Amino acid sequence: MIRWQNLWRFIPLFGLMMLLLTGCGDDTISTLRPRGPVARDQLFLMKLSFGIMLLVVVVVFVLYLYVLVRFRKKKGEDIIPKQVEGSHTLEIIWTVVPIILLLILAVPTVKYTFQLLEDHRDNKDALPVKVTAHAFWWQFEYPTLGISTAQDLVIPTNKKIAFEITSADVKHSFWVPSLGGKMDTNPGLSNVFYLQADEVDTFKGKCAELCGASHALMDFKVKSLDAAAFDQWVADMKAPSTVPADAKAGETLFKDNCLSCHAVNAQGLGAGPNLNGFASRELVAGILPHNDKSLHEWISDPQSVKPGARMPAFGPTPIEPIPGSKALEEQQIQDIIKYLNTLTLK
Numbered sequence: 001m002i003r004w005q006n007l008w009r010f011i012p013l014f015g016l017m018m019l020l021l022t023g024c025g026d027d028t029i030s031t032l033r034p035r036g037p038v039a040r041d042q043l044f045l046m047k048l049s050f051g052i053m054l055l056v057v058v059v060v061f062v063l064y065l066y067v068l069v070r071f072r073k074k075k076g077e078d079i080i081p082k083q084v085e086g087s088h089t090l091e092i093i094w095t096v097v098p099i100i101l102l103l104i105l106a107v108p109t110v111k112y113t114f115q116l117l118e119d120h121r122d123n124k125d126a127l128p129v130k131v132t133a134h135a136f137w138w139q140f141e142y143p144t145l146g147i148s149t150a151q152d153l154v155i156p157t158n159k160k161i162a163f164e165i166t167s168a169d170v171k172h173s174f175w176v177p178s179l180g181g182k183m184d185t186n187p188g189l190s191n192v193f194y195l196q197a198d199e200v201d202t203f204k205g206k207c208a209e210l211c212g213a214s215h216a217l218m219d220f221k222v223k224s225l226d227a228a229a230f231d232q233w234v235a236d237m238k239a240p241s242t243v244p245a246d247a248k249a250g251e252t253l254f255k256d257n258c259l260s261c262h263a264v265n266a267q268g269l270g271a272g273p274n275l276n277g278f279a280s281r282e283l284v285a286g287i288l289p290h291n292d293k294s295l296h297e298w299i300s301d302p303q304s305v306k307p308g309a310r311m312p313a314f315g316p317t318p319i320e321p322i323p324g325s326k327a328l329e330e331q332q333i334q335d336i337i338k339y340l341n342t343l344t345l346k
C-alpha cells in the first residue's frame with residue numbers, strides 16, 4: 001500500500017515532463033522534420049542507430065523476462081540446478097551478433113560522414129557562402145556574387161550551398177536543425193560542408209556552442225527563395241540605395257558614428273553587421289522585432305539587449321557601456337532611426 005502511495009508522487013514530475021516535451025514541435029527548427037537532403041540523410045542515420053538500439057533492448061528484455069519466468073524456482077523444488085560454465089555457441093552468438101549490428105551502423109555512418117563533408121566550393125552548380133561567426137552575430141559573404149549580409153542568410157532552393165565557416169573571435173557552432181547538423185566555427189580555421197533546402201521557407205538557426213554571455217541570443221535565420229526570387233534579391237542588394245532628403249541628417253550622423261563598423265553597401269564588411277537592406281530584415285540584432293522602439297532600445301544600449309554585445313551605446317544611461325560609447329541627443333537617435341528605415345531592398 002505504502003509503495004503505491006509513493007508512486008503517486010511522481011505524477012507531477014511526469015506531468016511536467018509532458019508539458020516540457022510538448023514544447024518540442026516548431027517546424028522550422030527540428031531535426032525530426034528534415035527540410036533538405038542533408039538533414040534527411042542525417043535523420044536516416046539517427047533512425048538507424050535508434051532502431052538498432054531498440055532491437056537490442058527488446059531482444060535482451062524478452063530473453064531476460066523469459067528466463068525469469070521459465071526458470072523460476074517452483075514450489076517444493078529444492079534441488080540446486082545443474083551448474084553450467086561456458087558455452088561456445090552462446091559466446092559466438094553474443095560476439096558475432098553485435099559485430100554484425102555495428103557493421104550495419106558503421107557502413108552508412110562512415111559513408112555519410114565523408115559524403116556530407118564534400119567540398120563543393122568549386123562545383124559550378126553550387127553556391128559558395130562564407131560564414132563568419134562573431135560574438136554574437138553572423139556574417140554571410142557570397143564571394144561569387146560580390147555581396148555580403150548579416151543575420152539573415154538568403155539561399156536559393158534545390159542548390160547545394162557550399163559553406164566555408166570560420167569565427168572572428170571564440171568558438172561558435174553553426175546550426176540550422178531543419179537543414180542539417182551542427183558545424184563548429186573555429187578562429188583561424190575553416191570548416192567546409194554543404195546544406196541544401198527543398199522548398200521556399202524560413203528556417204531558424206542557432207549558435208550551438210556556449211560562446212559567452214549572449215550565446216543563447218545568437219540566433220539567425222535562413223531564408224530559402226526560388227531561383228528567380230534569389231536572383232532578384234541579389235540584384236536588389238547590389239542596387240545603389242538613394243537617401244531621401246528628410247533622412248540626410250540621419251545619414252550624416254550615421255557616417256560620423258556608425259560607419260566605422262557598419263557598411264551599407266553590397267559587399268562591405270566591418271566590425272559590425274553590414275546594414276545594406278537592413279530595413280527589410282524582420283528582426284533587429286537577430287532577436288528584437290523590427291520597429292522603431294526596438295531600434296531605439298538597441299542603439300541606446302545594446303548591452304541591455306544582448307549582454308556582452310560589441311557595439312558602443314549611444315543613449316544617455318547605458319548599463320555597461322563599452323569603449324566608443326557616447327551619448328547622442330534624443331533627436332539625433334531619432335534621425336538615425338529615420339535613416340535606418342530608408343535602407344530597404346525594393
Ligand SMILES: [Cu+2]
Nearest residue numbers: 172207211218
Ligand atoms: Cu556563439
